Amino acid sequence: MVSMDRIAVYAVIALVLAAPPAAADEAAVARGKYLFDAAGCAGCHTDSKNKGPLGAGGRALKTPFGVFFSPNITPHAEHGIGTWSEDDLARALRHGVSPGGDHYFPVFPYTSYSGISDADIGDLGAYIFSLPAVARRNRPHQAPPPFGWRFLVPVWKWLNFTPGPLAPEPKRDAAWNRGAYLVEALAHCGQCHTPRGALGARKPAMKLAGTPSGPEGGIIPNITPDQETGIGGWSDADLRSLFKMGMKPDFDFVGGAMGEVVANTTSRLTDADLAAVIVYLRSLSPVRHQVRRKKEGER
Ligand code: HEC
Ligand code: HEC
Incomplete structure (x- = not known):
C-alpha cells in the first residue's frame, strides 16, 4: 500500500521536476543575451542598414577576399537554424563546421569563438533559439576563387586554426582570466586589431598591434600598451570612456567599425567585465607599431 507520506514525496518530486526547468531556461536566455551582445553576434547577423530584423542576416561584409553575406541565425526552420540541435550550434562555433559537414569561411570569427x-x-543557444523566427532567405557570397572555394577552407583551418575552448591561465588571477576570455574569445578584439598575413591568418607576434588595412579598409589602431604607438598613455578612465561612450582622450568619438563595437558590445558589458578587459590589455607585451593617422600638428 502507498502511504500518504509517499504520495506527498512524489508530489514534491513532480513539482521539483516540473517547475525549475522553465526558470532555469529563463536564466539561461538572459545569460545568453549578455553573451550574444559581448560577442557582437547581432552586429554581423543583422542588416541594420536596411532595417533588417535581429539575427536574420543579409549584412554585407566586405573583406579583401570578397563580399560575404551573413546568414539568418533566427530559429526559422527553412531560412534560419530552426532545425539545428544544440550540438550543431556548438560545432559551428567551436569548429567552424555546419551540420552538413561544410566548413565555414573564417569571416565568421569562429577562430575566436x-x-x-x-x-x-x-x-x-538558449537565447538564439528564443528569438522570433524570421523568414528571410540567405544571400550567396560574392567571393571570387580561390577565396570563395569552400572546399579549400579545411586546408586554411589546418594551417591557421586550433580549436578551443580557451584554457584558463592558473598563474593569473580571475580578473585577468576573465579579461583574456572576453578579449580573445567572446569579443574577438583581435579579429580587427591584429594584423594578418597574406592568407588572412592573424600574426601572433603582432597581437592587437593594429593594422593600416583592417576590415572594410579601415585603419585599426594599436591597442597594446606601447607608450607611443599604442594605448600605454591612456588612463583606466580614458579606456572606460571609450568602451562606454566611444569617446577618446582627445574628445573625438570613434566611428565606423569601433563605433559599432561600442554600441553593440563594450557599452553593454558590466563594469566588472570592462575592468577585466582593461587588466588584460595592460598585461600584453607592448608592440611598437605606428598605424594611427597622425593629426595635424602631431609629430
Ligand atoms: C564578423 C561577422 C560575424 C560575427 C561577429 C558573427 N558571425 Fe556568424 N557568420 C558570419 C558569416 C559571414 C557566416 C557565414 C559563413 C560561411 O558561409 O561560411 C556566419 C555563419 C554563422 C552560422 C552558420 C549559419 C548557417 O546557416 O550555416 C551561425 C550559427 C552563426 N554564424 C552564429 C553566430 C553567433 C552565435 C555569433 C556570435 C557568437 C556570430 N555568428 C557572430 C559572420 C559573423
Ligand atoms: C570590427 C572591428 C573591431 C573590433 C572587433 C574591435 N575594434 Fe577596437 N577599433 C576598431 C577601429 C576601426 C578603431 C578606430 C576607430 C576610430 O578611430 O574612429 C578602433 C579603436 C579602438 C580603440 C581606440 C584606440 C585609439 O588609439 O584610438 C581601442 C582602445 C579599442 N579599439 C579597443 C578594442 C577592444 C578592447 C576590442 C574588443 C572588445 C575592440 N577594440 C574590438 C575596430 C574594431
Missing part, C-alpha cells in the same frame, strides 16, 4: 566555454555556448 572556439575559445568560448561549453556552458556559455549552451546559454547562447
Whole structure:
C-alpha cells in the first residue's frame, strides 16, 4: 500500500521536476543575451542598414577576399537554424563546421569563438533559439576563387586554426582570466586589431598591434600598451570612456567599425567585465607599431 507520506514525496518530486526547468531556461536566455551582445553576434547577423530584423542576416561584409553575406541565425526552420540541435550550434562555433559537414569561411570569427566555454555556448543557444523566427532567405557570397572555394577552407583551418575552448591561465588571477576570455574569445578584439598575413591568418607576434588595412579598409589602431604607438598613455578612465561612450582622450568619438563595437558590445558589458578587459590589455607585451593617422600638428 502507498502511504500518504509517499504520495506527498512524489508530489514534491513532480513539482521539483516540473517547475525549475522553465526558470532555469529563463536564466539561461538572459545569460545568453549578455553573451550574444559581448560577442557582437547581432552586429554581423543583422542588416541594420536596411532595417533588417535581429539575427536574420543579409549584412554585407566586405573583406579583401570578397563580399560575404551573413546568414539568418533566427530559429526559422527553412531560412534560419530552426532545425539545428544544440550540438550543431556548438560545432559551428567551436569548429567552424555546419551540420552538413561544410566548413565555414573564417569571416565568421569562429577562430575566436572556439575559445568560448561549453556552458556559455549552451546559454547562447538558449537565447538564439528564443528569438522570433524570421523568414528571410540567405544571400550567396560574392567571393571570387580561390577565396570563395569552400572546399579549400579545411586546408586554411589546418594551417591557421586550433580549436578551443580557451584554457584558463592558473598563474593569473580571475580578473585577468576573465579579461583574456572576453578579449580573445567572446569579443574577438583581435579579429580587427591584429594584423594578418597574406592568407588572412592573424600574426601572433603582432597581437592587437593594429593594422593600416583592417576590415572594410579601415585603419585599426594599436591597442597594446606601447607608450607611443599604442594605448600605454591612456588612463583606466580614458579606456572606460571609450568602451562606454566611444569617446577618446582627445574628445573625438570613434566611428565606423569601433563605433559599432561600442554600441553593440563594450557599452553593454558590466563594469566588472570592462575592468577585466582593461587588466588584460595592460598585461600584453607592448608592440611598437605606428598605424594611427597622425593629426595635424602631431609629430
Ligand atoms: C564578423 C561577422 C560575424 C560575427 C561577429 C558573427 N558571425 Fe556568424 N557568420 C558570419 C558569416 C559571414 C557566416 C557565414 C559563413 C560561411 O558561409 O561560411 C556566419 C555563419 C554563422 C552560422 C552558420 C549559419 C548557417 O546557416 O550555416 C551561425 C550559427 C552563426 N554564424 C552564429 C553566430 C553567433 C552565435 C555569433 C556570435 C557568437 C556570430 N555568428 C557572430 C559572420 C559573423
Ligand atoms: C570590427 C572591428 C573591431 C573590433 C572587433 C574591435 N575594434 Fe577596437 N577599433 C576598431 C577601429 C576601426 C578603431 C578606430 C576607430 C576610430 O578611430 O574612429 C578602433 C579603436 C579602438 C580603440 C581606440 C584606440 C585609439 O588609439 O584610438 C581601442 C582602445 C579599442 N579599439 C579597443 C578594442 C577592444 C578592447 C576590442 C574588443 C572588445 C575592440 N577594440 C574590438 C575596430 C574594431
